[in-house]
Amino acid sequence: MLTHKLINLIQYHSENLATSLLNQVQMSERSGSYRSVPPSELKEVVYEIYHHLGTWLLQKSDVDIEQRYIAIGARRVEQNVALNELVWVIVLTKRNLWRFIDDVSFPGRAADNSERHEMLVLLDQFFDEAIHAAIVGYESAAQKKSRSAQVTTRVASRVPSKVRKAS
Numbered sequence: 001m002l003t004h005k006l007i008n009l010i011q012y013h014s015e016n017l018a019t020s021l022l023n024q025v026q027m028s029e030r031s032g033s034y035r036s037v038p039p040s041e042l043k044e045v046v047y048e049i050y051h052h053l054g055t056w057l058l059q060k061s062d063v064d065i066e067q068r069y070i071a072i073g074a075r076r077v078e079q080n081v082a083l084n085e086l087v088w089v090i091v092l093t094k095r096n097l098w099r100f101i102d103d104v105s106f107p108g109r110a111a112d113n114s115e116r117h118e119m120l121v122l123l124d125q126f127f128d129e130a131i132h133a134a135i136v137g138y139e140s141a142a143q144k145k146s147r148s149a150q151v152t153t154r155v156a157s158r159v160p161s162k163v164r165k166a167s
Helices: 004-012 014-027 029-036 039-051 053-058 062-078 083-104 110-158 161-166
Strands: none
Touching (some): 004 083, 014 029, 014 039, 014 083, 029 083, 053 110, 062 083, 062 110, 083 110
């Protein structure tokens, strides 16, 4: 059975975990385009995930996770974040949790190891769904952005040059 103690510890330390992740993102060479994401926004998104982790793992469906991360993926397109960097930051979010769980787990006790393993499996499933949904949201928003840019370019090319020079 999933230990509620681990979830409660994560939720209790969600502010520190979010701050830790923000620092990792800002220091990582693999997340340079995240400079266009306001640090407060990134921290708030991650805090919300960590703080409500029990709800996400135990009560939310795949559809709920999908909706949340599709929106995150689409938002990162607006902020000109590279897709590979979006995925990297989600991976960092998971690794940050894994390190925390390793730090607070009691080594050598079979019950604790079993609960820890169960928690890590659930986290893997959650973040696998999150990565997929974020990519779906990102690609959809990028396609819309590309089509919009193409339409704007076509419209601008149809405007007579005298009108373009006047404006």
